[in-house]
Amino acid sequence: MRCFALRVDHLPNGDLDTHSLERFLDAAIGPNQWLLTTEWLFADPPDQEEHGPTVPVLVxxxxxxxxxxxxxxxxxxxxxxxxxxxxxxxxxxxxAAFAARQNDRGVGVFPWETDDA
Known part of the structure; x- marks a missing residue:
């Protein structure tokens, strides 16, 4: 697996424009092929002053x-x-996958995996 720090835009109200990012990810790698989280689990986020707001995405x-x-x-x-x-x-x-997609088995399932695995 790879994790990418991806730049996101702000909406006029100050929130992150996750819809634009979702459209980009679906077009770039296909639907159900990524996991987006607001939590940086393994490293600090890139410098916001240099890069703007970013989010971690796993593929x-x-x-x-x-x-x-x-x-x-x-x-x-x-x-x-x-x-x-x-x-x-x-x-x-x-x-993080379990937090995003809870299931009865209590295990994390990535978007590209089936729940039966």
């Missing part, structure tokens, strides 16, 4: 390259940095 390894290539060719330049997720970080992302 499967096999789509990570496609996201970076898509972003670098486009005008938005949303990808600030990326990070390989291993060990305890992966387990913490599983916790």
């Amino acid at each position: 499967p390894e096999e789509v990570a390259t496609r996201l970076v290539l898509t972003d670098l060719e486009g005008p938005l330049q949303r990808v600030i940095s990326d990070h390989s997720v291993v060990g305890v970080e992966g387990r913490r992302w599983r916790w």
Whole structure:
């Protein structure tokens, strides 16, 4: 898995424009292929003064390259940095996945995984 720090825009009321980010992620890597969280589980967020507001987004390894290539060719330049997720970080992302998609089994299921797994 890879985690990307992605730039987001502010709405006029000051909230983050997560709808714009969702549209970008769906177009860049496909629907149900990413997990967005407001919690930085493994590192501090990028410097907001330098990069603006960012959020962490987790994607499967096999789509990570496609996201970076898509972003670098486009005008938005949303990808600030990326990070390989291993060990305890992966387990913490599983916790975030469970918080985002609770289920009766009590385990984290990423959006690209089936609930039957």
